[in-house]
Amino acid sequence: xxxxxxxxxxxxxxxxxxxxxxxxxxxxxxxxxxxxxxxxxxxxxxxxxxxxxxxxxxxxxxxxxxxxxxxxxxxxxxxxxxxxxxxxxxxxxxxxxxxxxxxxxxxxxxxxxxxxxxxxxxxxxxxxxxxxxxxxxxxxxxxxxxxxxxxxxxxxxxxxxxxxxxxxxxxxxxxxxxxxxxxxxxx
Numbered sequence: 001x002x003x004x005x006x007x008x009x010x011x012x013x014x015x016x017x018x019x020x021x022x023x024x025x026x027x028x029x030x031x032x033x034x035x036x037x038x039x040x041x042x043x044x045x046x047x048x049x050x051x052x053x054x055x056x057x058x059x060x061x062x063x064x065x066x067x068x069x070x071x072x073x074x075x076x077x078x079x080x081x082x083x084x085x086x087x088x089x090x091x092x093x094x095x096x097x098x099x100x101x102x103x104x105x106x107x108x109x110x111x112x113x114x115x116x117x118x119x120x121x122x123x124x125x126x127x128x129x130x131x132x133x134x135x136x137x138x139x140x141x142x143x144x145x146x147x148x149x150x151x152x153x154x155x156x157x158x159x160x161x162x163x164x165x166x167x168x169x170x171x172x173x174x175x176x177x178x179x180x181x182x183x184x185x186x187x
Contacts, residue, residue, distance in 0.1 A: 005136040008047050009075060012066060012132070015043060016073040026070035030117050034063035034143075057109075061139035064113050068120045069132050076129035082158035084128040085119060086165025097122065101162055105155045109143045 015022040022043050029037035035044075035054060044066050048059045069075070082101070089097040100122070104115045123130060138158075141150040 002133075002137055004047070005133045005140075008062060008065070008136065009069070009132045011043075011047070012069045012073070013075060016069075023070040023073065026066045029063060030067040030071065030113065034060035034067075034113060037063075040066065057143040057145070058140045060143045061136055064116065064143070065132060065136040065139055067113075068116055068135070071117065072120050072124035072130070074124075074127065074129040075132045077131050077133065079129050079131050080158070080161045081116075081119065081123075081130050081135050082161035083165040084123050084130055086162040086167075088123060088126055088128055089162075090166050091126070098162075098166075101158075105159060109145065112139075112142060 012026075015026075025037075025039040026043060029040040031037070040063060044062050047062055048056070052059045085097060085101050088094075089101070100115070100119060104112075104119060107115050120130070138154050142154055144150065
């Protein structure tokens with residue numbers, strides 16, 4: 001995890017604690033291309049760095065990550081987006097979550113923001129936290145226009161995280177001893 005991503009998420013956490021208006025602007029920015037909504041500039045641009053141009057993948061990752069954080073400001077280190085989705089798919093016994101996840105893995109950079117917005121909304125509905133520092137680092141690679149190898153490594157890691165979380169939750173459920181029925185004991 002990069003130190004820069006950690007300081008940015010700490011900044012967003014501070015906004016969540018003290019400036020709900022800022023989060024509203026960042027949530028609204030999800031309706032635009034990353035980095036194209038001027039009301040989000042005061043909260044993100046100072047982290048972009050002067051050497052980065054408007055289409056820089058890291059700049060876009062900061063804007064997209066900020067919008068997603070504002071949508072669901074629950075950060076938990078170590079709970080990746082994919083593992084949170086795997087847990088949620090198990091809890092809800094939902095194959096549609098797995099289909100959404102596979103669509104997410106297949107996304108190209110231009111289609112990624114909409115799919116991530118949908119997935120984070122799903123996680124928000126069940127109060128599932130996400131490691132936004134890790135997500136931000138991944139987005140910085142995924143949004144590279146020619147980031148094929150890096151993007152493939154992230155896809156593979158996300159798939160591993162999703163299915164490990166899903167399978168671990170399934171294994172816990174199957175190994176839990178059943179509680180004897182109190183009515184049967186008294187009979």
